[in-house]
């Protein structure tokens with residue numbers, strides 16, 4: 466009885482709109498037509514709910530979090546790319562894994578990684594300076610996402626595992642190659658057949674879905690299986706090195722070392738098994754790299770579009786660099802970053818406007834009642850404040866739409882406007898997201914565990930790049946598409962098959 470958009474066909478339902486249109490387009494349309502909740506169709510006439518209502522989201526993510534596990538086909542994809550790690554786990558297994566992993570992702574642990582991120586950002590600066598030649602007049606169009614992705618891989622290799630990948634130097638590293646464009650290569654440009662297949666696999670037992678992913682031929686699946694072989698080899702080796710170091714009392718600040726230590730103090734029932742520890746390495750590599758690199762790329766895109774924001778941000782950076790020099794240091798500290806209001810506002814607005822994970826997918830484990838913050842009128846004309854749902858109902862939680870709600874973000878929600886975070890610091894609706902109430906890192910019991918890690922990495926890179934370079938749009942950038950490839954990637958209209966591309970005109974920034 467909940468209203469929703471017309472399905473394209475019985476076979477596809479509404480899913481092509483969700484996955485083939487530009488990222489977020491269907492979400493924005495449905496939000497303006499139906500409000501915070503709509504009935505959409507999956508293939509073969511199956512009913513699903515699409516949701517951006519804050520109270521409903523809060524209920525599903527948080528209040529009733531473990532009653533809304535991930536959809537089985539999504540878990541099967543997680544297993545393909547990250548084994549039995551945290552993104553795959555559900556219920557008690559998820560609670561146990563998350564408890565052991567949390568200490569590695571706390572605030573002090575993430576802050577301690579800032580120098581690692583600054584180092585890798587500096588490598589991009591040096592590379593681009595070499596490519597540019599040396600005078601402020603020299604400008605070149607660079608596909609910025611290429612180098613940012615490689616540097617983000619190097620950064621996560623070192624920050625999470627104390628492992629040198631050397632992707633930016635194009636070092637011939639098997640693990641680095643296994644992760645380069647992993648998600649984009651597997652999930653971008655999904656055909657109708659692929660969308661149909663992925664969606665209907667949930668009618669099969671989990672074991673069969675997993676076997677299909679293990680043995681079916683296909684370029685994407687081959688890449689995932691090759692990734693598994695490369696990652697397992699390195700993970701086994703690293704676990705051995707780190708366990709030995711722990712025995713010798715030599716800890717390190719990388720995430721894996723902290724995890725090995727935290728796990729050693731757990732009892733037999735709560736400990737992660739060896740296989741689970743190996744899985745967490747793939748989980749962190751998968752969840753942490755393309756997400757951060759793509760967010761940073763969209764930030765450069767927005768700043769290239771708005772020279773004024775760029776000038777304002779650079780002025781703030783210059784002032785802070787000056788005060789850092791005056792105290793005899795060379796790098797900005799976490800406190801310095803926190804004391805830069807425009808940087809903070811830009812970061813929040815980029816995360817709000819370009820959430821690289823646009824949807825989360827869940828399924829009700831029992832009959833339930835979803836509360837709404839605003840009533841809706843049903844097809845039969847009743848006004849309702851809550852929606853009763855059956856067990857097994859699949860729901861799409863729309864990060865994209867929530868982040869553009871006018872009742873939360875204001876009438877200009879569809880405009881990129883960092884000023885909103887400077888003008889208004891109060892509470893915006895029910896608390897849903899873990900950070901600044903944007904939903905980009907999700908919320909509740911399985912919110913992004915690496916959000917602090919991502920924020921420091923983002924700031925380290927953005928400050929270095931803005932301090933050294935000016936960015937303007939290139940002609941090609943007018944064809945930019947936000948491609949929905951599970952993680953949102955920038956591609957160019959007509960060249961989507963080339964994968965992630967973000968051509969920007971880059972020149973040296975003047976240092977005054």
Ligand code: HEM
Pocket residue numbers: 551552563625748749752753754756757760820821822824825826904905906907910911912913914915916918919
């Ligand atoms: C801008 C960067 C990032 C964004 C936008 C992002 C977003 C998200 C979102 C939306 C989820 C929830 C997915 C769901 O519930 O279906 C998630 C989960 C997760 N993220 Fe992130 N993430 C980012 C960076 C990172 C980093 C840097 C790491 C690790 C170093 C990381 C590790 C994880 C893990 C392990 C989970 C699974 C948590 C769980 O299921 O309990 N993420 N992330």
